[in-house]
Amino acid sequence: MNKLKYILSKRLGFMSLLIFLLWIKTIIAYYLDFSLGVSDPLQHLILIINPIATAVILLSIALYINRSKVSYIVIGVIYILESILLYGNILYYREFSDFLSFNTIAGATKVSKGLGSSATNLIQSHDFIYDLDFIIIAILLLTHYIKIDPRPMRKLTAIATTFLGIFLFSFNLTIAECNRPQLLGRTFDRAYIVKYLGLNTFLAYDSIKTVQNNQVRSEAVGTDMDDVLSYLNQNYAKPNPSYYGKAKGKNIIVIHLESFQQFLINDKVNGQEVTPFLNSLYNDKNTMSFDNFYHEVGQGKTSDAENMLETGLFGLPEGSLFSKLGSDNTFQAAPAILGQKEGYTSAVFHGNIGSFWNRDNVYKNMGYNYFFDSSYFNKTADSSLEYGMKDKLMLSESAKYLEQLQQPFYAKFITVTNHYPFELPDEDNDGFQAPDTGNSAVNNYFLTAHYLDNALKEFFDYLKSSGIYDNSMIVLYGDHYGLSNSQNPDLAPLLGVDANDWTDFNNSQMQKVPFMVHMKGLKGGINHTYGGEIDVLPTLLHLAGINTKQYVELGTDLLSKEHKQIVIFRNKNFITPNYTVLKDSDGNPEVFKNKTGEQIDLDQNPVLKQKVAKWQKYVNDKLKLSDTINNKNLLRFYTPSGFTPVDPKNQSYQNEIQKLVQTRDQLGLKSTSVYSQNNDKSTTDLYNTDAPELNGDRTDIDSWSSILKDTNDSSK
Numbered sequence: 001m002n003k004l005k006y007i008l009s010k011r012l013g014f015m016s017l018l019i020f021l022l023w024i025k026t027i028i029a030y031y032l033d034f035s036l037g038v039s040d041p042l043q044h045l046i047l048i049i050n051p052i053a054t055a056v057i058l059l060s061i062a063l064y065i066n067r068s069k070v071s072y073i074v075i076g077v078i079y080i081l082e083s084i085l086l087y088g089n090i091l092y093y094r095e096f097s098d099f100l101s102f103n104t105i106a107g108a109t110k111v112s113k114g115l116g117s118s119a120t121n122l123i124q125s126h127d128f129i130y131d132l133d134f135i136i137i138a139i140l141l142l143t144h145y146i147k148i149d150p151r152p153m154r155k156l157t158a159i160a161t162t163f164l165g166i167f168l169f170s171f172n173l174t175i176a177e178c179n180r181p182q183l184l185g186r187t188f189d190r191a192y193i194v195k196y197l198g199l200n201t202f203l204a205y206d207s208i209k210t211v212q213n214n215q216v217r218s219e220a221v222g223t224d225m226d227d228v229l230s231y232l233n234q235n236y237a238k239p240n241p242s243y244y245g246k247a248k249g250k251n252i253i254v255i256h257l258e259s260f261q262q263f264l265i266n267d268k269v270n271g272q273e274v275t276p277f278l279n280s281l282y283n284d285k286n287t288m289s290f291d292n293f294y295h296e297v298g299q300g301k302t303s304d305a306e307n308m309l310e311t312g313l314f315g316l317p318e319g320s321l322f323s324k325l326g327s328d329n330t331f332q333a334a335p336a337i338l339g340q341k342e343g344y345t346s347a348v349f350h351g352n353i354g355s356f357w358n359r360d361n362v363y364k365n366m367g368y369n370y371f372f373d374s375s376y377f378n379k380t381a382d383s384s385l386e387y388g389m390k391d392k393l394m395l396s397e398s399a400k401y402l403e404q405l406q407q408p409f410y411a412k413f414i415t416v417t418n419h420y421p422f423e424l425p426d427e428d429n430d431g432f433q434a435p436d437t438g439n440s441a442v443n444n445y446f447l448t449a450h451y452l453d454n455a456l457k458e459f460f461d462y463l464k465s466s467g468i469y470d471n472s473m474i475v476l477y478g479d480h481y482g483l484s485n486s487q488n489p490d491l492a493p494l495l496g497v498d499a500n501d502w503t504d505f506n507n508s509q510m511q512k513v514p515f516m517v518h519m520k521g522l523k524g525g526i527n528h529t530y531g532g533e534i535d536v537l538p539t540l541l542h543l544a545g546i547n548t549k550q551y552v553e554l555g556t557d558l559l560s561k562e563h564k565q566i567v568i569f570r571n572k573n574f575i576t577p578n579y580t581v582l583k584d585s586d587g588n589p590e591v592f593k594n595k596t597g598e599q600i601d602l603d604q605n606p607v608l609k610q611k612v613a614k615w616q617k618y619v620n621d622k623l624k625l626s627d628t629i630n631n632k633n634l635l636r637f638y639t640p641s642g643f644t645p646v647d648p649k650n651q652s653y654q655n656e657i658q659k660l661v662q663t664r665d666q667l668g669l670k671s672t673s674v675y676s677q678n679n680d681k682s683t684t685d686l687y688n689t690d691a692p693e694l695n696g697d698r699t700d701i702d703s704w705s706s707i708l709k710d711t712n713d714s715s716k
């Protein structure tokens with residue numbers, strides 16, 4: 001005991017005590033107050049060790065101070081600041097399910113306003129734990145159990161301590177990157193940075209990014225928009241009159257097909273159709289199906305796809321725009337445009353946590369009215385896979401919310417089961433025989449795609465039986481590839497290509513994803529137009545009867561006679577109707593003929609060489625323009641006429657059920673929801689699913705409808 005007393009009465013000993021206390025209370029907060037989605041033992045280990053390194057580095061600062069008293073005061077102040085940061089995060093998380101960022105701290109008054117009177121409601125009974133350490137330290141000091149060490153510290157010891165912290169941090173970062181490659185490069189989710197590297201690192205990382213962003217933004221001026229607007233004027237493609245307004249006033253349902261590639265359409269494996277339902281939809285006379293449609297995402301994958309569809313601008317050359325800029329950029333996005341122009345109610349349904357890809361912040365800035373993330377779905381031990389709820393469960397349970405939305409609605413469903421590593425539990429497979437390629441990701445990809453297809457059939461059946469179908473335009477698209485280039489040679493034989501003959505051109509063909517627009521009465525067919533995700537927004541807005549001339553959108557309507565058929569990839573490669581232009585490892589263009597896949601020697605073909613250079617300039621200019629608009633946040637300087645800038649502060653996704661009920665009550669007889677139109681009767685019993693968890697029926701969602709009803713009755 002005396003030995004402990006002796007150690008704690010040395011500066012290093014006292015510092016170790018503080019690190020220990022800070023560590024313990026951070027771990028308590030991790031497990032009691034944050035939901036960080038820790039799944040395997042390694043993740044638990046990383047979570048447990050992650051507060052230590054930065055605590056050592058920060059507290060070691062005090063060791064450099066010679067004067068003992070000052071040193072003790074400094075270490076105390078750092079400790080208090082760290083404790084405030086931790087508790088601040090706990091309170092903030094309870095309200096926003098997010099962590100304190102540079103901007104939230106800088107605008108602390110705004111946050112406390114946002115928290116409003118609820119701030120005190122956020123305090124919970126177990127919070128005294130977070131003050132216990134102060135009591136312990138006070139007692140130890142007052143009873144002189146710990147004495148202040150008056151001797152100055154050797155510089156070497158201080159330096160060694162800081163280095164120990166840095167070493168621990170490098171170790172932490174290395175195992176974190178092993179468990180979650182590209183953790184910082186792609187920044188999927190703020191919660192991931194906390195989970196792997198801790199609150200301090202998150203704040204430091206966020207601060208660096210914010211300062212960098214602000215730097216770029218501060219250089220921007222309103223007149224920077226002039227170039228953008230004149231470019232857009234030339235880029236504009238006017239709508240095709242035979243499609244313009246064909247979906248006016250209809251609900252728009254967008255189904256995001258995770259990792260779904262075009263080659264799956266009409267494909268057969270072991271004599272079985274992989275996606276029979278999507279095939280039937282693809283060939284339906286009321287479906288406009290595109291067979292030369294490409295994904296155009298960068299590192300932001302799903303979030304880049306969403307970004308292009310919602311905003312008509314590209315993602316960033318590195319990282320995810322959602323994560324990097326989405327919290328504070330100004331958007332003129334689909335939900336706001338549709339809401340303001342045609343009175344649409346907008347909603348996203350997704351079975352993963354809301355903070356993934358920073359969606360919870362981005363959607364607010366885009367003007368989404370509702371966001372039903374995983375917290376709005378019933379969860380059991382096996383209802384979720386790595387990236388969230390299984391599609392059948394997410395889609396079927398969504399019905400209880402969908403039927404409450406005021407019509408017309410713009411509703412986006414983000415599926416997730418067909419995501420790498422494509423592992424489908426046996427009980428979710430209806431007997432589909434996976435191929436046997438020797439590569440399990442390739443084999444399993446067909447299983448999860450088949451599962452997704454089944455889930456969509458159930459969803460469409462519900463849309464039809466509930467009548468929603470008759471009044472809706474349904475849009476389906478694949479967000480990006482599922483099988484990467486390194487897996488493609490294993491896939492090649494299934495596509496009738498010898499793995500040894502597989503080329504970069506073949507890889508580029510694998511970037512085709514489905515894009516289908518289905519609506520009763522729509523003149524459909526297989527459309528061979530070349531296009532990509534950037535072109536979806538103007539296409540949809542024109543179908544909805546909204547003039548896009550004044551919006552800043554870089555794609556063009558796929559149905560327009562003036563549509564520009566150059567598909568731009570985020571890495572500056574591109575595809576025209578006749579040629580595919582890819583860069584080799586030295587950055588020189590490799591040109592392939594689309595029809596045959598054969599490579600053309602540009603030196604033998606100077607006319608084509610010139611054309612390629614011209615196209616390349618067009619591609620580079622467009623991407624550069626998109627990056628300028630996004631990085632400089634230029635849309636804050638430009639408001640299209642008749643458009644009201646979105647105010648994210650008016651938006652919260654915490655109480656969606658109450659919001660639905662309140663809106664329904666306020667509107668009374670004017671309520672246009674499917675539920676109201678069905679004489680206040682739920683349609684959820686029309687949803688049939690064979691999801692094994694539900695034994696064939698969705699009685700659980702009926703009970704949800706009654707909750708909605710109860711809230712309704714009690715609010716009267």
Ligand code: GP9
Pocket residue numbers: 300301302303352356387388414416419
């Ligand atoms: C997770 C999902 C996956 O919420 O959208 O994103 P991805 O890994 O495909 O970019």
Ligand code: MN
Pocket residue numbers: 258259301302303479480
């Ligand atoms: Mn995705």
